Amino acid sequence: MFRLVIAAALGGLVGFEREYNKHPAGFRTHLLVCVGACLIMLLSMFGFQTYMEANPEFVNFDPSRLAAYVVSGIGFLGAGTILVQGYTVRGLTTAASIWVVAGIGLSVGAGMYIAGLFTTLIVILSLIFLNKVDESFFRVRKKSELESIVIHAEPKDTTLLSIIDIFEQHKVKVKKVMVERDNTSEKEELLRYQLKVLYPNEKVKLTSIDELYKLKQVHKVYSL
Incomplete structure (x- = not known):
């Protein structure tokens, strides 16, 4: 329960920035993705212990298998946030943030709290400050050309x-x-x-x- 709450908090922080800037996937989406990824990781690590203890001769345990499916499967959700209007593509950053949030959830589920927290800080800082750099420098340059x-x-x-x-x-x-x-x-x-x-x-x-x-x-x- 503690890990699920931490995952919800970290995913919500990233989602709040997306929600504030009115992007396709906002607070709830990022929170749910992070919590879901955390739950899958917990299930992979602890969900089959009773069965494995009862059948040690038949089970080869690999906790990374379910996590791998989360990493690949989250691409379908990210693709839904990408909008193509003419020759303009929007939503790539939001799709990337969803993918990173899934990784944060997996990290927290595995007990890597510091890695999950540090990644969350990097994501939030990059979304806030790098967006300002992009607006003040790159977009001004693009508009002039x-x-x-x-x-x-x-x-x-x-x-x-x-x-x-x-x-x-x-x-x-x-x-x-x-x-x-x-x-x-x-x-x-x-x-x-x-x-x-x-x-x-x-x-x-x-x-x-x-x-x-x-x-x-x-x-x-x-x-x-």
Whole structure:
């Protein structure tokens, strides 16, 4: 019971940070994962002692087997927190935190309290402080390099593929794609594609825009 309570506390600490920042998996999810992993470890270490004592000649004891299944099986839960929106992937950090919390639960279940506590501190500090470093340095740098391009085109099945193909031919990195109906067009139904792209240089930018205009389904192209 003591180990389960410790696991709940450590998993809850990590989950609180995720919940506070409104991520897909929050306080309850991390707490439950940590407690569940701790319980599996306790079951693996102590759950079969009576049977093993009664049948010593038939049982080969390996307490790491159930723990190994936790490590591999937690990937399915982590995958559920990953969201793909266009070319943007979100939730990888939360998936990683769930995986680490499972490891913390296994450590506490095995009686490695110091390792579990130290790992929890590292995870919380990295989620809080490294996120601030990322926002203040890396994202500012990324925003300064990324450019927005808007394309008004006919809603055909090959339209987006043709646009992406042009950018790929010129080694333009597409970071995000947003699609919505073009309400400004009165003549015919069009879609408005807004892409966040990273051009290698100004020449490539002009060339790719010129080739976009050559697509029959494209009506208008401009940068924001």
